[in-house]
Amino acid sequence: MTKIQDPMLSFEEELNMYLAGNSIDCVIFGYEHQELKILLLQWKHHPVWSLPGGFIRKDEDMNKAANRVLIERTGLKSVYLNQFRTFGSVARSELHKNAQFMRLDLFKKSEVFSAKTIAWLTKRFITTGYFALVDIEKTSPKPDFLSAKCEWKSLKDTPPLLLDHNDIVQKALEHLRIRLNYLPIGASLLPHKFTMQDLQKLYEAILQKPLERSNFQRKLLKLDFLNRHEKQMTGAANKAPYLYSFDMIKYEKLIKQGIGFSF
Amino acid sequence: MTKIQDPMLSFEEELNMYLAGNSIDCVIFGYEHQELKILLLQWKHHPVWSLPGGFIRKDEDMNKAANRVLIERTGLKSVYLNQFRTFGSVARSELHKNAQFMRLDLFKKSEVFSAKTIAWLTKRFITTGYFALVDIEKTSPKPDFLSAKCEWKSLKDTPPLLLDHNDIVQKALEHLRIRLNYLPIGASLLPHKFTMQDLQKLYEAILQKPLERSNFQRKLLKLDFLNRHEKQMTGAANKAPYLYSFDMIKYEKLIKQGIGFSF
DNA sequence: CCAATAGTGTCTGTGAGACAGTATGCT
DNA sequence: AGCATACTGTCTCACAGACACTATTGG
Numbered sequence: 001m002t003k004i005q006d007p008m009l010s011f012e013e014e015l016n017m018y019l020a021g022n023s024i025d026c027v028i029f030g031y032e033h034q035e036l037k038i039l040l041l042q043w044k045h046h047p048v049w050s051l052p053g054g055f056i057r058k059d060e061d062m063n064k065a066a067n068r069v070l071i072e073r074t075g076l077k078s079v080y081l082n083q084f085r086t087f088g089s090v091a092r093s094e095l096h097k098n099a100q101f102m103r104l105d106l107f108k109k110s111e112v113f114s115a116k117t118i119a120w121l122t123k124r125f126i127t128t129g130y131f132a133l134v135d136i137e138k139t140s141p142k143p144d145f146l147s148a149k150c151e152w153k154s155l156k157d158t159p160p161l162l163l164d165h166n167d168i169v170q171k172a173l174e175h176l177r178i179r180l181n182y183l184p185i186g187a188s189l190l191p192h193k194f195t196m197q198d199l200q201k202l203y204e205a206i207l208q209k210p211l212e213r214s215n216f217q218r219k220l221l222k223l224d225f226l227n228r229h230e231k232q233m234t235g236a237a238n239k240a241p242y243l244y245s246f247d248m249i250k251y252e253k254l255i256k257q258g259i260g261f262s263f
Numbered sequence: 264m265t266k267i268q269d270p271m272l273s274f275e276e277e278l279n280m281y282l283a284g285n286s287i288d289c290v291i292f293g294y295e296h297q298e299l300k301i302l303l304l305q306w307k308h309h310p311v312w313s314l315p316g317g318f319i320r321k322d323e324d325m326n327k328a329a330n331r332v333l334i335e336r337t338g339l340k341s342v343y344l345n346q347f348r349t350f351g352s353v354a355r356s357e358l359h360k361n362a363q364f365m366r367l368d369l370f371k372k373s374e375v376f377s378a379k380t381i382a383w384l385t386k387r388f389i390t391t392g393y394f395a396l397v398d399i400e401k402t403s404p405k406p407d408f409l410s411a412k413c414e415w416k417s418l419k420d421t422p423p424l425l426l427d428h429n430d431i432v433q434k435a436l437e438h439l440r441i442r443l444n445y446l447p448i449g450a451s452l453l454p455h456k457f458t459m460q461d462l463q464k465l466y467e468a469i470l471q472k473p474l475e476r477s478n479f480q481r482k483l484l485k486l487d488f489l490n491r492h493e494k495q496m497t498g499a500a501n502k503a504p505y506l507y508s509f510d511m512i513k514y515e516k517l518i519k520q521g522i523g524f525s526f
Numbered sequence: 527c528c529a530a531t532a533g534t535g536t537c538t539g540t541g542a543g544a545c546a547g548t549a550t551g552c553t
Numbered sequence: 554a555g556c557a558t559a560c561t562g563t564c565t566c567a568c569a570g571a572c573a574c575t576a577t578t579g580g
Contacts, residue, residue, distance in 0.1 A: 021284055022351075022389055062351025062389060086349040086391050088285075088325025126285055126325060126389075128349050178521075182441065196532080215570060217533070222568090231532095231577090238531035239577035258441075459559085478543060480560070485541090494559095500552035501558035 011145055012117045018055035020120060023127040024066045025053035025165065026081075027172035028074065030136035031189040034201045035154045038169065039073060039141060040161070042149040049153075050162035051169070052144070053127070066130040073150060074139040080188045081132040084175040085168075092164045093124040131172045133188035176206060181258040187246045193229060195241040196220070223259065225250040274408055275380045281318035283383060286390040287329045288316035288428065289344075290435035291337065293399035294452040297464045298417045301432065302336060302404060303424070305412040312416075313425035314432070315407070316390070329393040336413060337402040343451045344395040347438040348431075355427045356387040394435045396451035439469060444521040450509045456492060458504040459483070486522065488513040 028039040040049045052073045056065040063083070070081055113121070141150040153159070158169060176183070185206065186199055200216045220226060225247045231240040291302040303312045315336045319328040326346070333344055376384070404413040416422070421432060439446070448469065449462055463479045483489060488510045494503040 019284060019387070019389075021282060056351065056389075058387070059353060061353050062349070083349060086325070086346060088319065088391065090322060090324050124282070124321070126282075126319075128351065178445065179441070212570065212572090213532090214534075214572080215568095218535095219569080233578080234531095235579080236531080237529065237579035239533075241532055475543065475545090477545080477560075477562090478541095481562095482542080494550090496551080497558095498552080499558080500556065502550035502552095502560075504559060 012114060015055075015117060015120055017057050019058055021123065021125055022056050022062075023053055023125045024056065024062065024069060025051045025127050025129050025168055026066060026069050026073070027051060027084075027129060027131040027169055028070065029131060029133050029172075029176070029189065030139070030152055031202055031205070032136045032152065034198075034205065035156065036205045037136065037152040037154050038158070039139075040151060040153045040159075041073075041143060041147040042151070043146060043162075044148045048162055049159045050147075051165045052150070054144075062128060066128075070130075070132055072144065073142060074134060075142070076134055076139055079132055079134045080184055081130055083128050083130050085171050086126060086128045087164060087168060088126040089164075090124065092127075093122075127168075129168045129172060131175065133183065133185065135189065135191055137191055180206065182255060184251065184255055187248065187251055193243040193245050195232060195243060197241060199244070223254065225254060275377060278318075278380060278383055280320050282321055284386065284388055285319050285325075286316055286388045287319065287325065287332060288314040288390050288392050288431055289329060289332050289336070290314060290347075290392060290394040290432055291333065292394060292396050292435075292439070292452065293402070293415055294465055294468070295399045295415065297461075297468065298419065299468045300399065300415040300417050301421070302402075303414060303416045303422075304336075304406060304410040305414070306409060306425075307411045311425055312422045313410075314428045315413070317407075325391060329391075333393075333395055335407065336405060337397060338405070339397055339402055342395055342397045343447055344393055346391050346393050348434050349389060349391045350427060350431060351389040352427075353387065355390075356385075390431075392431045392435060394438065396446065396448065398452060398454055400454055443469065445518060447514065447518055450511065450514055456506040456508050458495060458506060460504060462507070486517065488517060 026039075030037045030039065039052060041052055042049050052069055054065060054069040054072075056062050060068075063081075066083070067077075067081060070079070071077055136152060141152065143150040155169075155173075158166070160166065161169070186194075186202065189202060190198055196217050199220065200211055200213065203216075204211055226244045227247055229243040229245065232243050233240050289302075293300045293302065302315060304315055305312050315332055317328060317332040317335075319325055323331075326344075329346070330340075330344060333342070334340055399415060404415065406413040418432075418436075421429070423429065424432070449457075449465065452465060453461060459480050462483065463474055463476065466479070467474055489507045490510055492506040492508065495506050496503045
């Protein structure tokens with residue numbers, strides 16, 4: 001028979017396996033209904049939201065830890081995942097500066113955690129931010145041990161987040177925009193087949209500005225990494241759009257040297 | 264009277280002030296004699312070279328720690344300094360995989376450090392790489408406590424470095440190239456006044472490819488952030504080049520949105 | 527027929543790249 | 554004068570941006 005453990009106890013025991021003082025946080029980007037979204041967790045017994053994150057095992061590469069978090073929250077392997085910045089200010093560990101973020105006080109009061117665990121969790125942490133690009137349709141979000149919900153939230157109405165997580169999201173977005181031409185945006189965020197409008201709206205969502213339809217189409221087709229498929233009959237009273245998919249070999253070749261977008 | 268301490272003892276005592284498990288390493292770029300250079304340290308009693316680095320004080324922002332290292336090694340304040348990547352693989356802490364890198368064994372044998380200090384120094388570290396852009400002429404390199412030399416070395420003949428420091432330099436270079444248009448390359452690496460050829464050679468050194476002289480000049484002048492000054496009489500049998508300097512207000516404005524270079 | 531969206535064609539301005547031509551400083 | 558390097562002008566091609574035109578789907 002398998003030994004049944006108090007899950008809270010095992011969580012506390014597990015902390016010994018992890019490096020103290022370092023964590024990782026993931027900004028997982030998805031795209032749905034013409035909006036950029038990120039995956040967020042909501043704590044148990046408390047309305048505050050946070051980024052999916054975790055700690056680094058003593059024998060585990062930091063990148064591996066980020067990948068583990070991604071797999072655990074989304075069920076997805078082998079998607080685009082990369083670190084973008086490390087957050088190491090002293091201020092970020094001041095957990096109690098905002099009453100909204102007192103989730104650890106909550107745990108403290110409820111005596112769920114031992115004093116030792118609380119001390120471990122509330123000391124100074126340096127966290128490395130990772131960002132991932134995933135196809136929302138393929139994900140099956142799962143909360144972690146400390147959370148009640150794990151949901152996709154539109155970037156436009158991101159709630160106030162734990163600690164400095166709002167800053168982390170901001171920096172991830174900047175990174176996304178600056179490195180746009182070096183990231184497999186389309187192939188990661190869209191389903192296998194998509195319309196030209198889908199692709200354009202995605203770029204518009206990231207760049208936060210409208211793009212000219214006909215020029216966008218001409219440019220993308222000229223880059224020669226899209227395969228055109230059958231038309232998509234929508235039932236609407238207008239011409240049906242073609243479906244496209246990426247020729248991944250050509251696409252990745254271009255991504256490496258930086259696609260020459262200059263919108 | 265000031266108390267005179269055994270310097271080695273104070274170094275060991277100081278370690279208590281620092282976060283255990285995190286470090287920072289700086290790739291400090293300079294430009295001299297038409298070559299890109301980086302600042303390196305050579306260990307005492309041992310030929311191995313390494314990047315200037317340091318630890319993070321328990322009450323110190325990580326960025327501050329990087330700035331402290333930069334100031335201590337170069338004497339320079341307020342230069343361009345930014346983190347570019349964090350290195351967190353388990354493998355990087357395997358200090359002894361290469362006989363060339365056994366400087367800690369050396370210290371061990373010479374019994375310079377206590378067993379406790381050696382344990383502290385040889386445990387797993389996650390290091391954050393920073394890169395800086397400085398004007399070599401303004402620097403006065405100083406070795407740190409563990410080093411005998413602190414010198415500018417041409418990137419072309421970088422010696423084998425401690426641990427994964429060669430990888431760190433590589434990643435810093437990639438970062439430099441990809442973010443070229445967002446970094447104050449010229450104004451940071453060149454002296455106040457310079458010729459157009461100096462600037463072109465700098466870009467060529469970074470991009471590793473020749474640029475067309477007349478087009479480079481036309482493009483840079485059109486961007487309208489260079490002030491033209493008197494000619495520089497070199498004594499050579501040819502036309503003397505103008506000296507230029509940056510109009511920092513216009514320059515920084517352009518840098519923020521990404522200079523439209525597309526060489 | 528009309529309305530709405532998809533897709534293609536055309537014009538203009540800008541700029542990169544190539545290269546020719548002119549200017550200047552020294553022997 | 555001659556040489557070497559600095560600087561400027563010109564030509565061509567590609568492409569971004571604006572916008573007009575055609576095609577297709579269903580009411």
